[in-house]
């Protein structure tokens with residue numbers, strides 16, 4: 303019996319959501335008294351990170367691009383069968399959203415998506431999941447012989463737990479893909495939005511792209527990523543990869559600061575699992591205040607520069 307962890311590897315290494323999945327897998331394998339095995343999509347992966355996160359067994363495959371969700375799911379399912387997997391852990395990022403369901407079908411497994419924490423029990427396997435765009439938590443019990451758990455980012459803190467060495471084997475099955483990558487465009491921001499712990503976000507209240515320095519100044523002072531509401535991206539004030547919400551990126555940072563955003567339900571759907579939400583809006587009736595932990599009723603053109611100055615001063619002391 304084993305716990306498998308799908309570990310996506312890229313030129314940037316293992317991202318935070320993958321390292322969280324590693325920690326999740328190690329903790330679950332301890333509760334189940336089973337082995338934990340990482341599946342890595344690149345034979346030239348960084349063994350140190352895997353080793354430091356407590357995983358000593360790895361199966362690698364190559365030649366199947368992550369964008370080919372069908373073939374990726376096929377490889378994971380076959381490894382799950384070979385390794386008699388009790389649980390397959392998949393980060394619930396854009397890759398995971400495309401493959402988790404397919405892995406469940408191919409393994410005949412039960413699936414829980416948006417998993418928000420460690421299992422509440424292992425026999426039967428019961429996990430907490432976010433439902434209704436993060437407004438509530440449900441408990442999902444999976445009684446199939448194999449469970450697929452798609453873990454939301456920021457659901458568990460990564461933990462280093464070094465092991466002595468890593469045993470690596472190559473997956474020997476079919477690794478053909480119908481997809482050929484012709485070009486890759488990578489966002490090169492210092493702090494990728496889906497992984498950011500701190501996010502400063504702006505909406506239509508900013509009035510235009512010429513005022514965005516108010517958002518970036520605060521973000522730079524805090525070491526935060528920047529985000530925006532959908533109309534801001536639709537108006538080309540900001541790139542679409544910064545748009546958060548139901549039709550954009552879903553984030554769960556520790557701190558989300560929203561300036562000049564009304565708090566429409568479609569926006570909240572992507573951000574309301576943030577640990578702390580700070581809303582700056584001049585309209586005391588703005589719906590976002592109902593979801594806020596802290597609210598500032600005021601003109602963002604006055605509040606943001608003062609907040610940025612205060613953060614800079616605090617950091618320099």
Ligand SMILES: Cc1cc2nc3c(=O)[nH]c(=O)nc-3n(C[C@H](O)[C@H](O)[C@H](O)COP(=O)(O)OP(=O)(O)OC[C@H]3O[C@@H](n4cnc5c(N)ncnc54)[C@H](O)[C@@H]3O)c2cc1C
Pocket residue numbers: 504505506507508530531532533534545546547548549550561562563564565566567568569572582583584585588600601602603
């Ligand atoms: C199917 C569908 C999907 C959608 N998906 C998304 C999505 O994924 N993400 C998303 O964001 N939206 C989405 N929307 C759009 C959503 O419904 C809202 O229209 C949008 O979120 C509003 O953006 P906003 O808050 O920036 O603008 P507005 O609603 O115009 O709000 C601007 C806010 O700024 C405040 N303000 C103005 N001036 C100042 C000032 N000087 N100081 C302080 N505050 C000020 C105002 O009081 C107001 O509350 C979707 C809509 C649909 C129909």
